[in-house]
Amino acid sequence: MCKQSIYNCIFYRMCSAFRSYKRLGGQSKGTKLTWIPAQCAQQPGSLDCGYYVMRFMYDIIMNHGNSQDLTKDFSRTLPYSAEEINEVKDFWADYFMNNVEFLA
Missing domain, CATH: 4.10.910 (30s ribosomal protein s13; domain 2)
Structure with a gap:
């Protein structure tokens, strides 16, 4: 360790x-x-940590895939809005409903 x-x-x-x-x-x-510390949205509580990680990965893929300036693109520190977190929850729920077979 x-x-x-x-x-x-x-x-x-x-x-x-x-x-x-x-x-x-x-x-x-x-x-x-050369290390450049990336900034990300800071979660205010401890309940949505997984959703924050998924939202950050989503933002990287959808908005910063061809980034030329990581310092500028990864400078957000404000929390995600409830709408932004709910969007990830909706994507995740939709994926499971359409792609995972449930045992009945």
Whole structure:
């Protein structure tokens, strides 16, 4: 278990993996990773965390797939509206109703 903050643990492991990947490709030295902390909507409570994650993934795919400026595109910190969260709930419910066979 990493005794540092979770951010530092992830940072160290990602940098290590990147260096290993470069070495496997025959490059002894490579450019260092530049970390840009992404911002995301901050949830006000603890009940909708899964929906916040799904909404953030949805936003990435639908709105930022061809992003040229991650700092600008991922700068939202305001909570999602109830309408935005309900949209994810509706997508998820619709998917299950149309694609999952229920045992009766």
